[in-house]
Amino acid sequence: MVNLTIDDKQVTVPKDATIYDAAKAAGIRIPILCHDKKLHPFGGCRMCLVEVEQMKGRQIPACTTPVTEGMIVRTSTPDIIQARKMVLELLLLKHPIDCPVCDAAGDCDLQNLTYEYKVNANRFTDEKFQHKIDYENPLIERDMNRCIHCGKCARICDEIVSYGAYSFLNRGLEAKIGTEFDGPLNCEFCGSCVSVCPVGALLSRPFKFKARWWALSKTKTVCSYCGTGCQLTLGIKDGKVLTTIYDENQGFHNGQLCTRGRWGYQFVNSDKRLTTPLIRKNGKLVQASWEEALSAVKERLFSAKTAGGESAACLVTPRLTNEELFVLKKLFNVALGSQNIDHSAGYAHNALSAGALESLGYAASPSTIADIQKTNLLLVVKSDAYETHPVLGFEINLGVKRKGVDLRVVSDKRGKLSRLPDATTYVHKPGSEVLLFNAMARVIIGENLVDAGASSISGLAELKNSLQGYAPEKVAEACGMSADEIIVLARDYAKAEKALIMLPLGLGYPGHGKDLAQALINLALLTGKIGKEGCGVLIMGEKNNSQGAVDMGVYPAKGGKDAVAILDGCAAGTVKTLYVVGENPVVSYPNRKAVEAALDKVEFLIVQDLFLTETAEKAHVVLPACSFAEKDGTFTSVGKVIQRVNRAIAPVGLSRSDFEILNALYAACANTQPYADVAAVFAEISENVPAYKGISYAGLGENGVIWPAGGTPRFVPAEGGAVQGESGKYALLTGSALNHCGTLSRFGEGPMYVCPAGYAELSYTDASALKVKNDDLLTLKSASGEVRLKAKVSARMPQGVIFAPYHFGEESVNTLTTGAPVTWVNVSK
Amino acid sequence: MSNAPAEQTPTEEIDLAAANHIIDKYLTLHGNLMPVLQGIQDEYGYVPKPTIDLVAERLNVYPSQIFGVLTFYAQFHLKPRGRYIIRVCVGTACHVQGASRIVETFFDKLHIGHAETSPDLRYTFEKVACLGACGMAPLAMVNDATYGSMTVQKVEQIIADYNQRPMKK
Numbered sequence: 001m002v003n004l005t006i007d008d009k010q011v012t013v014p015k016d017a018t019i020y021d022a023a024k025a026a027g028i029r030i031p032i033l034c035h036d037k038k039l040h041p042f043g044g045c046r047m048c049l050v051e052v053e054q055m056k057g058r059q060i061p062a063c064t065t066p067v068t069e070g071m072i073v074r075t076s077t078p079d080i081i082q083a084r085k086m087v088l089e090l091l092l093l094k095h096p097i098d099c100p101v102c103d104a105a106g107d108c109d110l111q112n113l114t115y116e117y118k119v120n121a122n123r124f125t126d127e128k129f130q131h132k133i134d135y136e137n138p139l140i141e142r143d144m145n146r147c148i149h150c151g152k153c154a155r156i157c158d159e160i161v162s163y164g165a166y167s168f169l170n171r172g173l174e175a176k177i178g179t180e181f182d183g184p185l186n187c188e189f190c191g192s193c194v195s196v197c198p199v200g201a202l203l204s205r206p207f208k209f210k211a212r213w214w215a216l217s218k219t220k221t222v223c224s225y226c227g228t229g230c231q232l233t234l235g236i237k238d239g240k241v242l243t244t245i246y247d248e249n250q251g252f253h254n255g256q257l258c259t260r261g262r263w264g265y266q267f268v269n270s271d272k273r274l275t276t277p278l279i280r281k282n283g284k285l286v287q288a289s290w291e292e293a294l295s296a297v298k299e300r301l302f303s304a305k306t307a308g309g310e311s312a313a314c315l316v317t318p319r320l321t322n323e324e325l326f327v328l329k330k331l332f333n334v335a336l337g338s339q340n341i342d343h344s345a346g347y348a349h350n351a352l353s354a355g356a357l358e359s360l361g362y363a364a365s366p367s368t369i370a371d372i373q374k375t376n377l378l379l380v381v382k383s384d385a386y387e388t389h390p391v392l393g394f395e396i397n398l399g400v401k402r403k404g405v406d407l408r409v410v411s412d413k414r415g416k417l418s419r420l421p422d423a424t425t426y427v428h429k430p431g432s433e434v435l436l437f438n439a440m441a442r443v444i445i446g447e448n449l450v451d452a453g454a455s456s457i458s459g460l461a462e463l464k465n466s467l468q469g470y471a472p473e474k475v476a477e478a479c480g481m482s483a484d485e486i487i488v489l490a491r492d493y494a495k496a497e498k499a500l501i502m503l504p505l506g507l508g509y510p511g512h513g514k515d516l517a518q519a520l521i522n523l524a525l526l527t528g529k530i531g532k533e534g535c536g537v538l539i540m541g542e543k544n545n546s547q548g549a550v551d552m553g554v555y556p557a558k559g560g561k562d563a564v565a566i567l568d569g570c571a572a573g574t575v576k577t578l579y580v581v582g583e584n585p586v587v588s589y590p591n592r593k594a595v596e597a598a599l600d601k602v603e604f605l606i607v608q609d610l611f612l613t614e615t616a617e618k619a620h621v622v623l624p625a626c627s628f629a630e631k632d633g634t635f636t637s638v639g640k641v642i643q644r645v646n647r648a649i650a651p652v653g654l655s656r657s658d659f660e661i662l663n664a665l666y667a668a669c670a671n672t673q674p675y676a677d678v679a680a681v682f683a684e685i686s687e688n689v690p691a692y693k694g695i696s697y698a699g700l701g702e703n704g705v706i707w708p709a710g711g712t713p714r715f716v717p718a719e720g721g722a723v724q725g726e727s728g729k730y731a732l733l734t735g736s737a738l739n740h741c742g743t744l745s746r747f748g749e750g751p752m753y754v755c756p757a758g759y760a761e762l763s764y765t766d767a768s769a770l771k772v773k774n775d776d777l778l779t780l781k782s783a784s785g786e787v788r789l790k791a792k793v794s795a796r797m798p799q800g801v802i803f804a805p806y807h808f809g810e811e812s813v814n815t816l817t818t819g820a821p822v823t824w825v826n827v828s829k
Numbered sequence: 830m831s832n833a834p835a836e837q838t839p840t841e842e843i844d845l846a847a848a849n850h851i852i853d854k855y856l857t858l859h860g861n862l863m864p865v866l867q868g869i870q871d872e873y874g875y876v877p878k879p880t881i882d883l884v885a886e887r888l889n890v891y892p893s894q895i896f897g898v899l900t901f902y903a904q905f906h907l908k909p910r911g912r913y914i915i916r917v918c919v920g921t922a923c924h925v926q927g928a929s930r931i932v933e934t935f936f937d938k939l940h941i942g943h944a945e946t947s948p949d950l951r952y953t954f955e956k957v958a959c960l961g962a963c964g965m966a967p968l969a970m971v972n973d974a975t976y977g978s979m980t981v982q983k984v985e986q987i988i989a990d991y992n993q994r995p996m997k998k
Contacts, residue, residue: 163891164891170901179896421889
């Protein structure tokens with residue numbers, strides 16, 4: 001620790017602190033323009049000049065100067081104030097003072113400092129910049145005339161996002177921030193640059209001219225897209241969510257958001273939202289009152305109840321809050337007597353609800369998000385971890401670049417993570433993951449790299465036996481890797497002091513189920529890498545409350561039907577009433593044709609959703625539900641964090657929150673009193689769900705609570721076979737596109753601007769063999785169907801492999817797939 | 830590697846073999862961006878766009894940063910340059926000795942202005958501040974050859990001479 005004096009205050013700070021950090025710790029504010037706590041110090045703007053007595057009164061930048069013992073610092077002498085005024089005068093020389101029409105006004109560091117330092121006249125004159133404004137993309141407006149060259153946008157894009165869209169171009173007076181070839185911006189559109197821009201040079205176009213900064217009210221809540229659990233601040237005016245607001249002190253991610261979190265909010269106030277209940281009359285869905293719709297639903301549920309409950313089934317989205325899921329489960333299990341309830345097609349939660357549960361004793365990841373930056377070796381299963389959970393991707397970037405984490409990507413295609421410094425990517429054949437990880441486990445056992453503690457875990461002998469057939473030399477060919485690569489990876493993993501495995505789940509990843517999770521947990525258990533900081537397996541649920549849905553037990557138990565069996569039951573006539581809450585199986589479940597046939601067949605289909613989805617169009621009754629911005633409750637994210645969701649606006653139209661609807665149905669069907677509020681349900685959850693024991697709704701606070709995991713681990717052998725290719729066919733992999741999450745993001749304008757439709761991504765070699773260019777239409781044909789998708793030629797795909805995102809309703813890839821990890825398709829132009 | 834639309838195929842058709850060879854040479858060197866870009870400029874006479882994409886891919890540097898470096902240093906050129914680079918000094922000594930008439934004569938005869946290249950890629954013309962040989966004012970240079978005590982007649986002779994010279998190196 002170092003002691004110094006700032007403005008006559010004694011301060012003690014760590015020796016790697018800067019004067020700026022020390023002043024902040026002492027509660028002394030030093031003005032900044034180019035400094036950001038998330039970024040490396042830059043020292044460009046000269047606003048943070050201070051005087052240090054030992055430096056003979058020279059003015060030095062506080063943000064880049066490390067503290068030394070006995071330093072005496074003065075932050076606001078008359079000379080310093082004069083110098084800062086001069087800095088502002090020089091900046092205002094080029095800055096167009098167009099604050100009345102600038103969206104940043106009110107949130108502009110330059111404006112605020114100009115006011116604070118009373119710079120009401122300028123001693124200098126000069127011409128303003130004449131840069132062309134970049135209106136080429138729909139999300140980020142770049143007006144470089146307003147730029148003050150703090151470089152924060154270029155630095156955040158490099159240091160955290162690792163995309164590198166911007167750089168300083170030219171030199172001296174002509175210097176400016178620009179893109180490669182000084183062209184229009186064409187990037188991931190995460191908007192990190194907009195969030196840190198201290199002026200109005202980078203603006204959110206969807207928010208432009210929507211509201212003055214000071215007219216917005218703010219509500220803190222949690223993002224409703226992926227399972228990362230990023231905290232959001234919504235900007236609200238006149239009952240509408242108009243923007244997301246950057247707050248650098250929010251959440252583990254320090255306010256950092258991805259493209260869908262930042263720009264995907266528009267679905268909340270979309271004019272496509274359902275505003276009244278709908279009932280099918282004479283084959284057509286027509287508007288109805290809540291009384292009419294609910295009594296029709298109740299009637300069906302009552303008759304199902306009388307018949308024993310088994311004829312009713314439910315498919316629910318893990319986007320609901322824990323409280324809603326809990327009440328829904330009670331509605332089915334307790335009130336109706338049906339165990340037929342499932343989510344995420346039955347397979348996208350298997351890694352947790354079956355794999356982790358069996359191997360660890362609890363259905364959750366043993367690790368937390370904080371482990372990513374604390375580990376030494378990070379093994380990421382599929383480069384898609386960046387696309388499914390972009391903000392965790394930023395954590396990986398930071399771990400690799402700042403903490404020197406050794407990144408190993410094991411994937412069936414390359415990806416953005418492969419480009420990180422010193423990252424190693426092992427490209428294996430599609431569907432061979434379990435083989436590969438079993439082979440690694442065998443190497444670890446064979447080379448005596450097993451941790452001493454592993455012998456006390458039950459099942460070691462069975463595991464050893466089960467791994468007989470997985471010698472690296474034997475499986476190398478089926479994996480498409482060399483035996484040496486497998487051996488080296490296994491050794492490095494075992495020998496690393498701390499190692500973390502990341503496994504993304506999702507509807508697009510049918511192969512990421514029980515066996516894969518168990519093969520990975522075996523690796524971690526064998527090498528003693530569970531239960532320690534920076535170690536373990538981080539299983540990343542796809543949706544905002546995927547972990548919560550598993551915690552609430554929203555999957556079949558006691559002989560109940562799983563998602564596949566429910567749909568089969570619909571087709572066979574054994575399921576007569578199907579209640580679909582928020583799910584869109586027509587687009588997101590495998591085998592679209594079979595799903596549609598089942599939904600067409602079922603006697604009574606109730607769909608509760610925000611939008612008239614492809615599934616809702618088939619319903620007999622459609623109930624309009626509320627978005628996350630209109631409700632209170634809790635979500636549980638990756639790493640078991642329970643966080644509060646706060647209501648920001650009143651329900652849109654006549655829509656009601658899922659909680660309100662389900663609460664009423666539960667009370668009616670169970671013939672009991674409804675729950676008083678969300679907190680009452682949470683109280684019951686904490687009594688009934690052991691993991692949530694002792695946690696109170698009020699006690700969750702702003703950053704939520706990580707529920708404590710405890711269980712008896714054991715080795716469970718995982719079955720892995722070689723995926724048999726079919727000659728002349730391509731391996732089709734489905735998955736997530738960076739801008740989308742599930743089928744909800746299709747209703748957010750931002751993501752749809754950037755990625756409006758599905759595509760088929762293929763390698764240059766295959767593209768030239770098929771004679772296709774970007775945007776040519778390709779016909780993909782599998783045993784179960786045919787779709788036409790635009791080609792996207794890219795360097796990341798291996799030969800013979802095609803990737804297609806699953807989010808889109810038109811030409812949806814689930815027409816081709818049937819739930820196997822790899823689908824073999826014929827491709828033609 | 831984003832999901833943003835893929836880069837458009839380059840319009841310039843150039844042979845990247847030489848650029849690949851230059852990158853191979855410096856691949857393991859720490860801080861290899863400058864020598865690679867200088868090598869490419871020497872080889873092609875300028876830094877063509879496809880080579881920037883290639884360098885970005887092979888050295889794992891963002892294209893935007895490479896572009897930043899290229900626009901920072903005056904030594905790099907992003908457009909094709911003439912086979913013969915004519916530089917006329919307009920520094921103090923040369924100015925006094927009538928450099929402006931020399932410049933104007935080159936403009937008239939070559940139909941190109943300052944920092945411009947003739948459409949046949951034979952000439953690039955540049956005014957420069959000082960070539961460091963004030964005793965020979967007014968001064969001109971064509972590639973590495975120096976021409977002192979320039980006159981309007983000498984301009985015509987130089988152009989006639991270089992018009993006959995080969996375009997290939």
